[in-house]
Amino acid sequence: MRYAYYPGCSAESTARDMHESTLAVAKALGIEMVEPKGWTCCGATAGHQTDRILAASLPAASLVKVKDMGLDMVVNCAACYNRMKMANNEISTDSEIRTSVCDAIGRDYDGSVNVRHFVEVLLKDVGLETIKKAVKHSLKGLKVACYYGCLLVRPPKVMKFDDPENPTSLDKLVKVIGGESIDWSGKVECCGGGLSLTRTDVVVDLTDSILGMAQKAGADCIAVSCPMCQVNLDLRQQDIKKQTGRDYEMPIVYITQLLGLSFGISPDKLGFKKLMVPASNILEKVAQNSNE
Amino acid sequence: MTITIRKTKKSDRLKEIVEQLSGADLSICLQCKKCSSGCPVNKQTVSRPSEIMRRLHLNAGDELLESDIIWTCVSCETCSTRCPMGIEVAAIIDALRKLALERKASKQKGNVPLFNKAFLKTVEIFGRTYEIAMIAAYKLGTGKFMNDTEKFPTMIKKGKISLIPSLHGDRKIVRRIFKKTKENKGAKV
Ligand code: SF4
Ligand code: SF4
Ligand code: SF4
Ligand code: SF4
Numbered sequence: 206m207r208y209a210y211y212p213g214c215s216a217e218s219t220a221r222d223m224h225e226s227t228l229a230v231a232k233a234l235g236i237e238m239v240e241p242k243g244w245t246c247c248g249a250t251a252g253h254q255t256d257r258i259l260a261a262s263l264p265a266a267s268l269v270k271v272k273d274m275g276l277d278m279v280v281n282c283a284a285c286y287n288r289m290k291m292a293n294n295e296i297s298t299d300s301e302i303r304t305s306v307c308d309a310i311g312r313d314y315d316g317s318v319n320v321r322h323f324v325e326v327l328l329k330d331v332g333l334e335t336i337k338k339a340v341k342h343s344l345k346g347l348k349v350a351c352y353y354g355c356l357l358v359r360p361p362k363v364m365k366f367d368d369p370e371n372p373t374s375l376d377k378l379v380k381v382i383g384g385e386s387i388d389w390s391g392k393v394e395c396c397g398g399g400l401s402l403t404r405t406d407v408v409v410d411l412t413d414s415i416l417g418m419a420q421k422a423g424a425d426c427i428a429v430s431c432p433m434c435q436v437n438l439d440l441r442q443q444d445i446k447k448q449t450g451r452d453y454e455m456p457i458v459y460i461t462q463l464l465g466l467s468f469g470i471s472p473d474k475l476g477f478k479k480l481m482v483p484a485s486n487i488l489e490k491v492a493q494n495s496n497e
Numbered sequence: 498m499t500i501t502i503r504k505t506k507k508s509d510r511l512k513e514i515v516e517q518l519s520g521a522d523l524s525i526c527l528q529c530k531k532c533s534s535g536c537p538v539n540k541q542t543v544s545r546p547s548e549i550m551r552r553l554h555l556n557a558g559d560e561l562l563e564s565d566i567i568w569t570c571v572s573c574e575t576c577s578t579r580c581p582m583g584i585e586v587a588a589i590i591d592a593l594r595k596l597a598l599e600r601k602a603s604k605q606k607g608n609v610p611l612f613n614k615a616f617l618k619t620v621e622i623f624g625r626t627y628e629i630a631m632i633a634a635y636k637l638g639t640g641k642f643m644n645d646t647e648k649f650p651t652m653i654k655k656g657k658i659s660l661i662p663s664l665h666g667d668r669k670i671v672r673r674i675f676k677k678t679k680e681n682k683g684a685k686v
Contacts, residue, residue: 214626243667245624250572251613254594257518258681262674263620266667309677310670359574360587369578395537395573403612407541407569 206330208321209271210238211289213282213432214246220282220432222476226461227281227323229475233339233468234331238279241270247288257295261302262309264292269314277319279326281461283431284398287356287364289320294363322357322366324374324430324460333381341469342495343383347487349463350387350424351375352415354434355395369393375428375460382467383494389422391415398433409448412441416453425486426456428463435459439481456484466491511561511596512553518592521585526550532576532586542566546576546586549593562602567593568609621675624666 210231216224231238248263268289271278280286296303297316307313327336353372361369370393376386397404397411415438419427429435439457446452458480465475466487477484516523526547533545544564552561567590576586596602598610619626 217625243624243665243670245666245668245671246620246626248620249616249626251616254572254591254609255598255613255617256595256678257591259617259674259678262678263671266670266674270667305677305681309674311673355571355573355575359578360585361578393575395571395575397537397571400569400571400609403609404541404569407538407571410540411537 206235206326207237207239207276208279208326209241209274209276211241211244211267211271211278211280211285213280213285215282215432215436219436222479223281223432223435223459223461224476226459226465226475229470230461230464230468231323233465233470234327234335236326236331239274239276241267241274241278244270247285247292249284249288252288253291258302258305258309260288261292261295262306264289265296265306265310265314265316268293268316268318268320269310269312271318272314277321279321279323281323281430282433283322283354283357284433286320286322290363292316293318293320322430324378325366327378327464328374333377336378336464337381340382340467342467342491344379344463344467344487344491345383345494347384347490348387348423348425349379349384350389350391350419350422350427351379351460352391352419352427352429352434352438353393354398354429354431355393356431358393375430378460378464379428382464384463387422387424389418389424391418394418396434396437398431398437405444408437409441409444412438413445413449413451416442416445416455417451419455420453424455425490426458426484428458428460430460442482454482456480456482456487458484458487463487511558512556514596515553515589515592518595519585519588521589523550523554523584523589525582526554526584527582529581531579531581532584535575535579536566536570537573537575538566538569538571542569546570546590549589550584550586553589559600559602562593562597562600564593566590567597567602617675621671622668624668624671 212224228238244267246263248260252263253260280289293316296306358364358366358369358372367374372392379386394415395411396415397408400407427438435457442453462475472488512523528547528551530547533539533547536546539545542565544566546566549564549566570590572587574587580586
C-alpha cells in the first residue's frame with residue numbers, strides 16, 4: 206500500500222505528535238507514505254472565509270503535485286482533508302472555478318485526485334482484522350470518548366466520510382485495540398477551533414461544554430483526529446480552570462497515538478510528551494494490562 | 498421575533514449578489530430555524546442564520562453586513578448539514594463575509610479579518626503557515642499581545658510552536674496564486 210501523504214502545516218509545529226504517531230502507525234502496518242515534494246498550505250478557514258477562488262487554488266497547488274505522482278492522497282488533519290475535498294468538488298463541478306484555479310496555479314487540474322483520510326485508509330484498505338493482529342497491548346478498561354468535530358463529517362454531501370450525526374469510524378478503531386468507546390453526545394459538536402485566537406471567550410465556552418459532556422459520560426480521555434481540535438481542547442483546559450474553576454485534566458490524544466501504544470510503540474515515538482494535559486492515566490493502564 | 502428591515506441605498510442587489518456568490522437559492526427557506534438551533538455560537542450572537550436568511554429574502558440592505566453572526570460563525574457547516582431544504586447556509590455566511598470586507602462594514606469583536614489576513618500573509622510569504630509570525634502580526638494588530646502568550650514557553654518547549662519557518666513548500670506556485678487572486682479583484686489580502 207502506497208500513498209501520497211500530505212502532512213499539513215501543523216505537522217511541523219502544533220501537531221508534530223499527530224505527524225509522528227501517524228508515520229509510526231503506518232510503518233507498523235506496512236503502509237508506505239510518500240510526501241509530495243513542495244506541498245503547500247491548504248489555506249484553512251482563512252482561505253475560504255476570504256475568497257472562493259483562493260480557497261480552491263491553495264489546495265489545488267498540492268493536489269496537482271499528487272496527481273503527478275499517480276497515487277491517492279492521504280490526509281490526517283481534518284481541516285486539510287476538508288479543504289482538499291471541497292476544492293476538488295468546486296473544481297470538478299464548476300467549470301468557471303476550474304478555469305480560474307488553473308490560471309492561478311499555472312497548470313491544468315481537473316479535481317480528480319482521490320483524497321482520503323488516514324482513518325478511512327485504516328478501516329477500508331488495511332481492515333480491522335489486520336489491525337487486530339498488530340495489537341500487542343490491549344487498551345482494556347480504557348474509556349474513550351471519540352470526538353469527530355465538524356470538518357471531518359461536514360458537509361456530508363462532499364465529505365462522504367461517515368454518518369454526519371453519529372459517526373463511528375474512530376469508535377471502531379478504539380474497540381479493535383481493546384478500548385471501550387463510550388456513548389456520548391459531543392461527537393460532532395463544534396469546538397470553535399477557527400476562533401481560537403480571535404474569540405477566546407467563545408472557544409472557552411464551547412470546549413468547556415464538550416469536555417463536560419465527555420466527563421459526565423465517564424471518559425478517561427478524548428480521542429481526536431484533527432490537530433485543531435486537539436490543540437483547542439487540550440490547551441483551553443487551563444483557561445477554563447481559570448475562568449470557571451472546573452479542572453477537567455482530560456487528556457486529548459490522537460487516535461494514532463492510541464493505535465501506536467497498542468502496537469507496542471514507545472510513547473516517546475508517538476509524541477506523548479507533547480500533550481499539555483499529560484496522558485499518564487492511559488500509559489498506566491496500558492502498562493498494567495501488559496503485566497497481567 | 499419581528500424583523501424590521503431598514504432600507505439603505507445599496508440594498509437592491511444584496512440578495513442577488515449573495516445568491517450568485519454562494520450558489521444558494523434563498524427563496525426556498527422554510528424558516529424552520531433548524532440552522533439556528535444547531536448553531537454552536539447561538540448563545541453568543543444576537544443574529545442567527547435563519548434570521549439572516551429571512552432578512553436577505555426580504556431584500557435587506559448593507560446594514561445586514563453588521564450582523565454579529567458574520568464574524569462569530571466558525572464555519573462548522575452544521576446549518577448546511579441540517580437544513581431540510583439543502584440550502585448551503587454556511588456558504589451564504591461566507592458570501593456575506595466577503596461583502597462585509599468589500600463594503601467596509603464596521604469591525605467586530607475579535608477582528609477575524611485581521612487574523613485571516615495575518616494567516617494568509619504568512620502563507621503567501623512562506624508557502625506554509627508559520628505560527629509565530631502569524632500570531633505576532635495578529636496580536637500586534639489587536640494590541641492585546643499578552644493574551645495567550647503565557648502559554649508560549651511551554652508550547653515551544655514541547656515543540657508545539659516552531660521557531661523557524663518551514664521553507665520546503667513550493668513558494669513560487671503560492672505567490673502566483675496570490676498574485677492572480679489579487680489581479681482578479683478577489684481577496685484583498
Ligand atoms: S488546515 Fe491547517 S494544518 Fe492543514 S494545511 Fe491548512 S493550515 Fe496547514
Ligand atoms: S477544530 Fe473544532 S471547529 Fe475545527 S474541525 Fe475540529 S471541531 Fe470543528
Ligand atoms: S434550516 Fe434551512 S429552511 Fe430552515 S430556516 Fe434554516 S435555512 Fe431556512
Ligand atoms: S457554519 Fe456558522 S452559522 Fe452555520 S451553524 Fe456553524 S457557526 Fe452557525
